[in-house]
Structures are given as C-alpha cells and as structure tokens.
Amino acid sequence: MELITDYIAFWQDKYDSILTYTYEHLVISFVVILLSIIVTVPLAIYMTKMKNEKIKNLIFNIANVFQTIPTVALLAIMIPLLGIGFIPSITALFLYALLPLLRNTYTGIKSIDPSIVEAAKGMGFSTFGRLFKIELPAALPYVMSGIRVTTVYIISWTTLAALIGGGGLGDLVLAGIGYNDKHMIFTGTILAIVIALILDLIFGKFEKKFSKA
Amino acid sequence: MIQLKNINKYYEDGFQALKAINLTFEEGKVNVLIGPSGCGKTTTMKLLNRLTDFTDGQILIDEKNIQEINPIELRRQMGYVIQNIGLFPHMTISENVATVPKLLKWDKQKIKEKVDALLTMVNLDPDIYRNRYPSELSGGQQQRIGVIRALAAEPSTILMDEPFSALDPISREQLQDELTRLQKEINKTIIFVTHDMDEAIKIADQIILMKDGQVVQKGSPQELLTNPANEFVKEFIGEERLGNALPPLSEFIIKDFPRISMEQRTEEAIDLMATNQLVEIPVVDGKGEYKGIVNLYQALNNKKATLAELVDDSIEAITRKVDTNFLMKKFHESKLMIFPVQSEQGKLEGIVEREDLYRFLQQFYERKSGGSVWN
C-alpha cells in the first residue's frame, strides 16, 4: 500500500519533468524513423532495379557493419566526431535503423509475386507507372512491417541516447541510477515499453489495413 | 493478322526455347497453342506483346514489323491473361478489371458500366464482388477476373495463357462457350494456350501443336484428328479422340465418277446414266468447271430439252475442306444421291455418294458402340 502511495506522490512531484523526458524521447525516435524512411525506401527501390550485384552487396554490407557495432559503442564513437547532444544521437540511431528498413523494403518489393509484375507489364504500364501504381502499393505491407519493427527497436535504443546527452527517457533511468531512485528507473523503463507497445499496435493496425490483399 | 517468320529464340543462359517457328494467326480466329510443359508456348505468346524478344526472325502485325511498334502501346491494344492470373492484390476487383481502360483514360461512367457488364458475363454479381479484394475470391473466381481484365479495353487481339486451368468443368465449359460466342460476335483474334486437348478441339480454328520449341503440326482440329502428322501427334491427341473422329471428307470423294459436258446431247447423258446405273450425273463446262446436276427422270421426261435447260444449277458444290458432318447435314436436307465437290478454282473434283457415306457411318458407329445401334 505504501509502495503505491509513494509512487503516486512521485508522479505528482515529477510529472512535469517526466512529460519533458517522454516528449524528448518521442522527438528523437520520430526524427530518426522519418530520416531513415526518407533515405532507405527510395534506396531500396533503386536497389531492386539495380542489375549490379556487387554494388548491391556493398550497400547491404555497409548497413550491416553499423548493425554489428554494439549500440553503446556506436554512440561513443559519435562523441569525438560530432560531440554530444541531439545531432550525434540522431546520427547514431539513424545508422542503426538503416539495415532493418533497407532489408525489409528491398525484400518486400522483391517478394512481390512476379506474375503481378508481369501482368502489369503485359497490360502496358510504363516503368514509372508500374512502380508507383503496382509495385510500391503491393509491397506496402512489407514496407510497413519493416517500419513497425524498426520503430520498436528505435524506441528502445533511444533510451541509450542519454549516454551522449541526447535526452529522452534514458535521462530518467540514468538519473535514477545516479540517485539510486527506484521510482525513476522504473518509470523511465515502463514508459519506453509502453510507447513501444502503443506504436507497435498502431502500426500493426496500418499493416493489416494495407495487407488486406 | 500476326505472322511469325523463322523465329529463333535463345534465353540469356543460351537455352534455345524456340526453333524456326513459322506461324500465321489470322484475324478473327481462335489459335490454340498446345504441347507438353516447357515446349515454348508461353515464350511464343510473350513474343507477341514484346514481353520477351526473339533472337532472329521477323514478326509482323498487320504487315508492320513488331519492333517498330511501341511496346507500351502494343500491350494496351492486346489483352493478356497470364498463366498465373497475376491480379493486383492492393486493388479491388473493379479496379483490377478497369486497369487498362484507366490507362487509356476512358470516361469513368463508361468504365464502371464495362466492369459491371464483364462481371455479369462471368457470373459474378457486381454488387457483391465489385469492391472485394483478390484475396477474398476463390481461385476459379480470380481466374475469371483475370480473363475479363484482359477483355476490358476491348482489344482486337487477346493472348490467353491457360486461362481456364483453375476452373471446375462446368464453369470451364461456360467460359469456353462464352469465348466462342464473344469471338464470333466481335471478331477478335485469340491466341490461347492450353494443356487440354478437348478444350483445344472445342474452341480452336487453328491448333498449333508444339514440342521442344518446334511446331510439330498445325491445322484445324479436324485436320489434326484425321491426319496426325506423326506418332507424337497421335499420342498427344490420344487413341480415344482419334477413334471418335470422322475421317475427312476427302476420303469419300470419288474422283472418277462419270460426268457429262454441257455441250453433249441429252441422249448421251441418259445413256451414260443408264450404263452406270445412276439417277444423277454432274455437269461440267468445256473447262471442267462444275455447272450443276442432271436428274435421269427429268431427262427421260424431256428428251427434247438440251442439257443446259435440264441442269439443276441450284445445287452448290462443296469443297474438300468442308467438315464431314456438314455434308451429312446437306444429305439430310435434300433428296440428292450424290454431292458434287469442286476445287477452289471451281473445277469439278469428284462427287460423294450418299450411299457410300451412310454405309461408312453405319460401320463407324457400330464399331464405336461395339454393337448395333441401327437395327
């Protein structure tokens, strides 16, 4: 009983800063997701049209390298390069998000039933018409599922941005560790989880709508 | 008219899919490509809308070199039903069907009417199916949509790659009938791929039987059934069907049947008929062209008349290309004992005797039924 009243008192006391941390967290995550979508989706489409296997593999390998660097290490590398704060956090997380998005979009478009592409060709679509009216819409369910998975990762990785001064719910957790404050640690963790779950749910709904087919 | 002249096709891996193909697809005819899996039917079809290119040879569409035709425009004028249906999963049924009319920028109302009419034609209630997605249809229903999608923009040529393969026998028959009707009505050139010989026989004007990238035999269903070129053709058609086919008309033609020339006297005609125990004799002119038939009794009753006066020129000769069944009908409708057959140039080739044909038919059906239907 005491535990709960204590926790309520903590919220009453801190809800202002909790909201700020949450807001920061969301901003970082969304900027990263948006940026990575803007870069990867067109790149992935371009790659599906690319004949040169070597260049394709090279791009995948580069994206893969960023993936294999431990998150904390990648963030740390940013400090000598870009200093601390918002920009280096975004950059590091963006590099991290590249591979899952690239791979999902690429395989999404690649996995369209070839007979659909052939039917579209046979019916007299131009290359561009086919891409925008048939291939992309048909691949949308896959692309959406890539975005969804990546978003959930990003929300969780963003917690680490606090390490290099990016802010967000990670700050709350770090501060909690510093003050040995269970409430702070708990709240930061739970909020990150809840945000991830809610977004997962929303994207899931979208995905279902698109994958009607 | 579409002509393929000496077409060879190698795929990138060096495999030769087509070998010296020569074909003509005539306007308003149903052409059926048939043959074992991998023989090059789909490849042949894809040459026609430029989905693949040939290695050498020439394809002419209405005398125009296909390589000078813009592929996009070419495809919009040719309906295409692909082997695996290929409906667009993110579009509703009506959007799928309306694809090419939309590309051609048809009026919205016209598109809607067309879509509804086509859905109705294949027994899918527009009110129920219009707004569904392909995944909400059964395989057979999807296939029907694939077919009407190719018809939507009213192309003059339609390429159909095994369009009815996923249908139950009843809907398949229905669509075959529909196709035959449609094609008679609007005179489309249809190129149709199938594995099903019965289907081919039923709908084809021309059957093209292929094997290993080559044309083994082409001709009307009747020609293939009655004159299979070799063992492979026989095997592919099947004993059962071969046994069921009537022989071609040419087998019944009696070439050395007596004939009389228009300039001869009536008495000569009577004599000739009497000696050969005939009641009818064909009349030809000086050039051997068929002019009509003279009846023995009429000649006897009007011995004074000339042959030119006696000849019944209302009896039109048939050509050897005519179906045996057709001649049987002709005999049924008339009292004639003989039927004249003329060449394309109008020369009298010979005649078919009623008695001869009927005797054969009797034996044919007795053999088939293993008993005696006629007594």
Ligand SMILES: Nc1ncnc2c1ncn2[C@@H]1O[C@H](COP(=O)(O)OP(=O)(O)OP(=O)(O)O)[C@@H](O)[C@H]1O
């Ligand atoms: N893109 C390709 N590259 C190499 N070979 C190919 C290609 N497409 C088809 N082939 C080969 O060409 C041959 C003819 O193929 P095609 O698809 O025309 O056969 P088909 O007669 O339509 O067979 P089915 O009845 O099974 O549909 C086959 O042996 C096939 O393996």
Ligand SMILES: [Mg+2]
């Ligand atoms: Mg095929």
